[in-house]
Amino acid sequence: ETGVTQTPRHLVMGMTNKKSLKCEQHLGHNAMYWYKQSAKKPLELMFVYNFKEQTENNSVPSRFSPECPNSSHLFLHLHTLQPEDSALYLCASSQGGTSGGAATDTQYFGPGTRLTVL
Amino acid sequence: GQNIDQPTEMTATEGAIVQINCTYQTSGFNGLFWYQQHAGEAPTFLSYNVLDGLEEKGRFSSFLSRSKGYSYLLLKELQMKDSASYLCAVSDSNYQLIWGAGTKLIIKP
Numbered sequence: 001e002t003g004v005t006q007t008p009r010h011l012v013m014g015m016t017n018k019k020s021l022k023c024e025q026h027l028g029h030n031a032m033y034w035y036k037q038s039a040k041k042p043l044e045l046m047f048v049y050n051f052k053e054q055t056e057n058n059s060v061p062s063r064f065s066p067e068c069p070n071s072s073h074l075f076l077h078l079h080t081l082q083p084e085d086s087a088l089y090l091c092a093s094s095q096g097g098t099s100g101g102a103a104t105d106t107q108y109f110g111p112g113t114r115l116t117v118l
Numbered sequence: 119g120q121n122i123d124q125p126t127e128m129t130a131t132e133g134a135i136v137q138i139n140c141t142y143q144t145s146g147f148n149g150l151f152w153y154q155q156h157a158g159e160a161p162t163f164l165s166y167n168v169l170d171g172l173e174e175k176g177r178f179s180s181f182l183s184r185s186k187g188y189s190y191l192l193l194k195e196l197q198m199k200d201s202a203s204y205l206c207a208v209s210d211s212n213y214q215l216i217w218g219a220g221t222k223l224i225i226k227p
Contacts, residue, residue, distance in 0.1 A: 004160075040126070040219060041219055042122065042216075042217040042218055042219045042220075043161075043205070043207075043215075043217040045214065045215070045217075048214070056214065090160065090161075101148075101149065101166075101168065102149070102166035102168075104213075105148070105149060105151075105166075105209050105213060105215070106151065106163050106166060107163075107215065108163070109160035109161045109162070110160055111159060111160045112160060
């Protein structure tokens with residue numbers, strides 16, 4: 001399944017670095033998501049974009065900054081991160097809309113970026 | 119608050135049947151999803167239930183009881199490749215997915 005791609009796959013950065021994660025979806029979807037996945041914890045929704053508009057920001061620290069230039073691309077800009085931010089960052093997309101149901105709500109995930117903050 | 123509960127880990131034998139349970143308390147309900155996630159890989163969609171009852175898809179079946187806030191994923195004829203984490207997620211009143219922590223399934227020969 002290569003519908004959603006993410007780069008880089010692995011990233012090691014210091015607390016003073018600035019880096020960006022990239023996500024691209026080739027499914028013609030209208031909604032894109034950033035999740036944080038830590039060991040033995042539920043997926044944490046960070047940001048949601050619907051039709052390029054940010055519709056959700058779950059109290060994410062400002063050191064994480066999303067950008068959605070078009071409905072196919074999503075970025076997560078990182079700066080002055082903390083060691084506790086080390087996790088797997090997953091991007092997902094869905095058809096989107098508010099009608100509900102499997103067709104619109106099923107999310108398709110990219111392979112993730114394994115981030116380590118030293 | 120919103121909550122999804124599922125067992126942390128389960129062990130089963132190759133060729134057997136295993137049932138992974140999920141209970142939920144959410145603000146609204148617009149469907150329940152099951153995803154499979156192999157170690158180091160992306161979660162992949164398995165099933166979606168919005169009405170009560172059993173949905174069968176090959177070796178995998180998913181059941182939903184909305185009145186009980188309960189679902190299970192049933193895996194038959196287990197294979198070694200079924201070793202993975204299984205994630206339960208509920209679409210709430212805002213169509214946002216609320217995720218469980220996942221159940222790690224270990225298959226033994």
